[in-house]
Amino acid sequence: MKVFNLRCGANHAFEGWFASEEDYVGQTERGLLECPLCGDRAVHKLPSAPRLNLGAKPAVPAVDNPERANTDGQHPANAGHVPSPDPLQALQAAYLQFARHVAQHTEDVGERFAEEARKIHYGESEERGIRGKTSPKEAEALLEEGISVMPLLLPEGIEGPLQ
Structure with a gap:
């Protein structure tokens, strides 16, 4: 299994x-790859470092002060340090969760979005x-009738698993 860091033409980063x-290569050549956020098919692989498994972890030196010991095996000076996440990736993850x-x-x-929205609004x-597709002109007409609508870009296949 290969996991690649990918990026679309709109600069959205994601894994494949x-x-x-x-x-x-085959999926790229057939145009099957697309950004899960915007649907852009101009996807390219980012450089990445290989992960090398060189064996067991080295032994963690004993801590002379038990009160300073850290249960996850980190050196006490690094205890509690959590690397800050990339704000853009955090925003993308939140958007995908929302979608x-x-x-x-x-x-x-x-x-049938506009038709169904009217039926619901008028009690029919x-x-x-509901969600669906409609033209900007039809969405404006719905708003003028007092029917609340909101445009929202949902990635293709959002109901299935996304990597």
């Missing part, structure tokens, strides 16, 4: 999992959360 380097939540708690009505259909 592939059976082999050849699998990555998954929206997808799981709404019904996809596709191209059961009230529920």
Whole structure:
């Protein structure tokens, strides 16, 4: 299994999992790779360092003061230090979590969005959360009728597993 750091043309960073380097190349050549945030297909692999497993971890030196000992085996001077996450990656992760939540708690009505939104608004259909596609002109007409709508870009395949 190969895990590559990828980036799209809009500068979104994400991981891709592939059976082999050849699998990555084949998917790239067939245009199957796309950004999970924006759907951009201009995806490229970022340089990465290999992980080398050279055997067991070296023994951790004993701490002379038990009160300063750290249960995870870190040196006491590093105790409590947590590397700060990349703010952009944290934002992307939060957006994907939000998008998954929206997808799981709404019904996809596709191209019938405007029609279904009107039916719900006027009591002709059961009230529920829906999502779908409509033109900007139709969305404006819905707003003028007092029907709340919000444009939201959801990545393709958001209902399935994303890596």
